[in-house]
Amino acid sequence: MIFSKSFGYALRSVLYVALVRDDKEKTQLDKIAVALNVPRYFLGKVMNRLVKEGILDSVKGHNGGFSINEITLGVSLSRIMDITGENEQFDSCVLRQQKCNSTNPCPLHRQAEAIKQKWQLLLSTTTVEDLLKKDQAGFIKSIAAI
Amino acid sequence: MIFSKSFGYALRSVLYVALVRDDKEKTQLDKIAVALNVPRYFLGKVMNRLVKEGILDSVKGHNGGFSINEITLGVSLSRIMDITGENEQFDSCVLRQQKCNSTNPCPLHRQAEAIKQKWQLLLSTTTVEDLLKKDQAGFIKSIAAI
DNA sequence: CAGTCAAAAGACCTGCTTGTCTTTTAATGG
DNA sequence: CCATTAAAAGACAAGCAGGTCTTTTGACTG
Helix, strand or coil: CCCCHHHHHHHHHHHHHHHCHHHHCCECHHHHHHHHCCCHHHHHHHHHHHHHCCCEEEECCCCCEEEECCCHHHCEHHHHHHHCCCCHHHHCCCCCCCCCECCECCCCHHHHHHHHHHHHHHHHHCEHHHHHHHHHHCCHHHHCCC | CCCCHHHHHHHHHHHHHHHCHHHHCCECHHHHHHHHCCCHHHHHHHHHHHHHCCCEEEECCCCCEEEECCCHHHCEHHHHHHHCCCCHHHHCCCCCCCCCECCECCCCHHHHHHHHHHHHHHHHHCEHHHHHHHHHHCCHHHHCCC
16 A cells, blocks of 8 residues: 555645644645645645645735645545555555456455454544644654655 | 566467467467457567577478477566566665665655565466466466457 | 577656646626 | 745656557468
8 A cells, every 4th residue: 555645735735724723724836845845836736636625725915825624534534545645555456457356356455454444443433633632652743744 | 566568468378388389389470360369460569589598499481480498387476577677666765766665765666675575486486387287277378368 | 609598788658646826707896 | 124044836758658659570271
């Protein structure tokens, strides 16, 4: 399992916006891109999809920027994956055979299925809030890591 | 975890060549490509790498083709991954952060690390022979599945 | 040793993800 | 109501995986 850059940017951005929400309410794209060390314009498009899907709010112009809303903290990682188009990872065979299922398994089907299920459980039950709370583990400082 | 097409083709081809070795000793690229329903020329390059790395033998010309050798059956899946360039999957962060490790973990580091280790154990300890033996499970018919 | 057969090598194309830059749209503050 | 600010939208380019086709190399066979 390795996620797309889009997904990584999306998740880290949501966490970042949620984290800095205290100071000023809104966070600008420029600030996020710098903090996360991520390409600005590309990130803009990712953010845009998050806004369209209601995961974040945005305001244009003076004092504009991105902010969390009522649903942000409850959003699951799977939901973000949907938005960044990640889910073929689970729909398709590890070996990328077109026809692969329990009655017609690829050589790694059973083993892969077991591990896939672990991921799916993790991703569907973990929310943005969960990740923020769990930060006792200390990853927040590294969201913005180079 | 989702493998490249190259890896899927490589693994299935090795298994296929090992399986049909009884009839005639050598198996032609054309036959493999048809049986596995895989693009012929692209497969040719994958096979080529396997031969260069010693995983399979090949002979050109009349009655040429691919065949297994002394080491084929003992080859681990990790070894095949090396050859098809898969191992960045394990070297790099799930979220594709450049700097991500246990002291500076990304938001999914720990969970991903646990699952990665399962894969690595599986892939480093499973050999081509293991997969062939385990075929009681009945996946061989599906190597060639459409 | 000439013809044939099959792998190897190399040129080229396509689509997708990622990344960059410019222009447009919409807020807000003076 | 105009200037400024920041997101949205759109055009464009690079890089890579995957795929196709043609030419070259080398082995066997009659």
